[in-house]
Amino acid sequence: xxxxxxxxxPFHPLLEEAEYFKLxxxxxxxxxxxxxxxxxxxxxxxxxxxxxxxxxxxxxxRICGICSTSHPLxxxxxxxxxxxxxxxxxxxxxxxxxxxxxxxxxxxLWMGLAGHFIGYDTVFMWAWRYREPVLDLFELISGNRxxxxxxxxxxxxxxxxxxxxxxxxxxxxxxxGGTELFIGAVMDDPVIHAxxxxxxxxxxxxxxxxxxxxxTVRGSGIPDDIRRDDPYAAxxxxxxxxxxxxxxxxxAKTAVRLLETVEATNIIRRCVEQMRPGPICADVQTxxxxxxxxxxxxxxxxxxxxxxxDGSSRPVRHKVRAPSLMNIPSFxxxxxxxxxxxxxxxxxxxxxxxxxxxxxxxxxxxxxKAVLTGGDLVEMSxxxxxxxxxxxxxxxxxxxxxxxxxxx
Amino acid sequence: xxxxxxxxGLRQKLGEKIRDIEEKNERRTxxxxxxxxxxxxxxxxxxxxxxxxxxxxxxxxxGIELLYHFFLAEEHRFITVKVLARKPQPxxxxxxxxxxxxxxxxxxxxDLLGVTFDNHxxxxxxxxxxxxxxxxxxxxxxxxxxxx
Amino acid sequence: xxxxxxxLKKSPWVYHVALSPCNNCDIEIxxxxxxxxxxxxxxxxxxxxxxxxxxxxxxxxxxxxxxPRFKExxxxxxxxxVVFAIGSCALSSTMFRDSYNIVGPLEEVMKEIDPxxxxxxxxxxxxxxxxxxxxxxxxxxxx
Numbered sequence: 293x294x295x296x297x298x299x300x301x302p303f304h305p306l307l308e309e310a311e312y313f314k315l316x317x318x319x320x321x322x323x324x325x326x327x328x329x330x331x332x333x334x335x336x337x338x339x340x341x342x343x344x345x346x347x348x349x350x351x352x353x354r355i356c357g358i359c360s361t362s363h364p365l366x367x368x369x370x371x372x373x374x375x376x377x378x379x380x381x382x383x384x385x386x387x388x389x390x391x392x393x394x395x396x397x398x399x400x401l402w403m404g405l406a407g408h409f410i411g412y413d414t415v416f417m418w419a420w421r422y423r424e425p426v427l428d429l430f431e432l433i434s435g436n437r438x439x440x441x442x443x444x445x446x447x448x449x450x451x452x453x454x455x456x457x458x459x460x461x462x463x464x465x466x467x468x469g470g471t472e473l474f475i476g477a478v479m480d481d482p483v484i485h486a487x488x489x490x491x492x493x494x495x496x497x498x499x500x501x502x503x504x505x506x507x508t509v510r511g512s513g514i515p516d517d518i519r520r521d522d523p524y525a526a527x528x529x530x531x532x533x534x535x536x537x538x539x540x541x542x543x544a545k546t547a548v549r550l551l552e553t554v555e556a557t558n559i560i561r562r563c564v565e566q567m568r569p570g571p572i573c574a575d576v577q578t579x580x581x582x583x584x585x586x587x588x589x590x591x592x593x594x595x596x597x598x599x600x601x602d603g604s605s606r607p608v609r610h611k612v613r614a615p616s617l618m619n620i621p622s623f624x625x626x627x628x629x630x631x632x633x634x635x636x637x638x639x640x641x642x643x644x645x646x647x648x649x650x651x652x653x654x655x656x657x658x659x660x661k662a663v664l665t666g667g668d669l670v671e672m673s674x675x676x677x678x679x680x681x682x683x684x685x686x687x688x689x690x691x692x693x694x695x696x697x698x699x700x
Numbered sequence: 701x702x703x704x705x706x707x708x709g710l711r712q713k714l715g716e717k718i719r720d721i722e723e724k725n726e727r728r729t730x731x732x733x734x735x736x737x738x739x740x741x742x743x744x745x746x747x748x749x750x751x752x753x754x755x756x757x758x759x760x761x762x763g764i765e766l767l768y769h770f771f772l773a774e775e776h777r778f779i780t781v782k783v784l785a786r787k788p789q790p791x792x793x794x795x796x797x798x799x800x801x802x803x804x805x806x807x808x809x810x811d812l813l814g815v816t817f818d819n820h821x822x823x824x825x826x827x828x829x830x831x832x833x834x835x836x837x838x839x840x841x842x843x844x845x846x847x848x
Numbered sequence: 849x850x851x852x853x854x855x856l857k858k859s860p861w862v863y864h865v866a867l868s869p870c871n872n873c874d875i876e877i878x879x880x881x882x883x884x885x886x887x888x889x890x891x892x893x894x895x896x897x898x899x900x901x902x903x904x905x906x907x908x909x910x911x912x913x914x915x916p917r918f919k920e921x922x923x924x925x926x927x928x929x930v931v932f933a934i935g936s937c938a939l940s941s942t943m944f945r946d947s948y949n950i951v952g953p954l955e956e957v958m959k960e961i962d963p964x965x966x967x968x969x970x971x972x973x974x975x976x977x978x979x980x981x982x983x984x985x986x987x988x989x990x991x
Binding site: 330331332333334335336338339342350351354355356357358360401404416417418420421424437438439 | 868869870871872873874875876878879882883884909911913914917943944946947948949950973974976
């Protein structure tokens with residue numbers, strides 16, 4: 293059969309990031325794929341070498357708008373590893389609260405986009421509606437909806453006021469209610485099962501070989517989590533569980549994210565309960581020569597920062613590794629053998645973040661190449677859902693009504 | 701300090717080939733090796749339950765220092781293998797043919813620091829723009845910006 | 849007023865162009881469409897192709913690799929169109945100004961592509977949803 297090249301994604305129609313995949317297809321089956329990145333490269337590692345240690349958190353915060361606390365957190369972990377300082381207890385709890393709030397808003401954001409991809413725009417709207425109170429909470433705590441600027445070498449930059457505890461806890465209740473609604477919907481809906489189960493399977497062996505991270509690896513049943521394996525902040529001071537799910541398919545990754553959202557609300561609640569007043573930042577005067585390695589579990593997986601200092605006020609080398617760099621190459625095993633209509637969903641299941649890794653988009657031109665845009669792929673994906681819905685007999689109420697009238 | 705089984709295995713297997721071991725604290729260990737011993741060490745660390753987290757390249761006076769960070773989840777420890785790719789033509793053996801996790805990491809270093817990885821299965825450009833000139837590597841110390 | 853400009857003001861359809869941003873402005877743009885702000889009720893709609901768009905929402909400090917793609921994309925957009933520079937990066941490149949891979953803020957890039965382009969600026973890091981809505985309203989009133 294003739295192999296056709298399908299470029300997936302010029303500037304993507306809805307996913308807030310554009311990326312460029314070349315899918316090689318025979319009929320409807322993906323036989324190979326190639327990725328081009330480089331559209332997002334901003335040279336941040338080099339920029340950090342020209343900033344002082346105190347300025348770097350602001351730069352790394354802007355690596356990615358969604359993981360905008362995981363990068364500074366990994367960076368301060370790295371510098372604190374270099375220094376060997378112990379940070380105040382209250383700062384540890386505040387770091388944990390901010391990191392977990394970020395996990396909630398990121399997972400809800402992903403949930404919405406995934407819903408959109410399979411043609412469930414209601415899920416999209418509801419997920420983003422429940423995400424909004426979390427952003428309000430961030431505004432309350434840090435003064436900005438995103439880019440919170442909370443991390444500081446030695447502790448945190450601002451305290452959380454005791455007056456705000458009430459709103460934090462009530463927001464958690466609201467988010468938890470919403471997430472439980474999603475869990476019920478995902479577990480019960482036969483269409484979602486048909487669209488996501490057994491699709492884009494990442495086996496535990498492949499997950500290991502590609503070094504995948506975060507919900508991508510936990511969705512393959514491997515309990516890898518930096519928060520437990522190399523505890524930072526307050527994760528060794530409170531009780532919590534790692535969320536894993538067997539299967540490695542899109543469904544498993546969705547389940548892991550939903551369960552983690554619920555667990556995150558528990559973690560924040562415990563932190564708020566256990567937190568006692570006290571200092572929030574250790575005294576750090578100079579950074580000596582040496583090297584430090586720090587990491588943090590971002591919503592998408594481990595973020596790793598390596599810092600080397602020569603005793604001056606600026607790092608000699610600052611290396612950043614975002615989780616998507618390890619997760620994206622695994623598309624090569626998850627997409628091959630699947631239908632094109634599923635490709636958009638499978639790639640989205642990893643929650644790829646190209647700002648962290650990089651970012652892509654291009655329009656491929658060529659006489660013998662079938663050109664589909666990202667929009668076409670989303671459309672195909674939605675048509676498939678409609679088809680399954682029909683086959684299963686779950687027709688939306690309005691359509692049922694129309695059909696009933698037509699049949700009369 | 702808690703002993704690491706994998707580190708002990710590395711010590712026994714490579715013996716005198718290890719140039720230096722620095723145990724910074726119980727969660728971070730740095731092992732200096734010769735270039736030729738890198739694949740053996742990597743295999744040992746992976747068999748010990750480790751995963752390759754990333755490769756860091758640093759431009760130093762004698763060459764490009766490459767740091768292979770392996771994270772051992774069960775032992776709660778990072779073991780970083782340091783090797784040096786000597787200037788003027790820095791080269792290193794590629795791990796990508798048998799370790800997919802190294803693929804993009806090596807391509808990134810090839811772009812930004814100009815290290816050639818021998819036998820890399822896919823040595824195309826990864827990050828830099830198509831219009832970026834060949835042989836210019838932005839993370840090298842002697843990089844002074846592109847001519848306008 | 850020219851009919852084409854008058855037409856532009858009614859239910860503007862927007863196309864989102866991410867030119868190496870950090871993702872945050874992009875998410876705030878999407879946020880404007882979701883229930884809390886919900887601008888779709890005013891006929892503002894995110895479309896999947898620049899050929900359908902009345903306005904381009906540009907975010908990010910523009911890098912070398914994405915620049916030629918943006919040129920192509922701007923040429924495909926139906927004219928007249930409004931180009932929105934959303935967020936501090938698109939306005940001034942902010943902290944990425946000195947990076948080796950950044951070509952400059954949107955204003956300078958647009959000078960080369962189309963000196964007569966209509967550009968509207970929405971500052972903020974990231975630009976808040978309220979600011980994006982206010983910016984769009986101001987730009988449409990100024991046409």
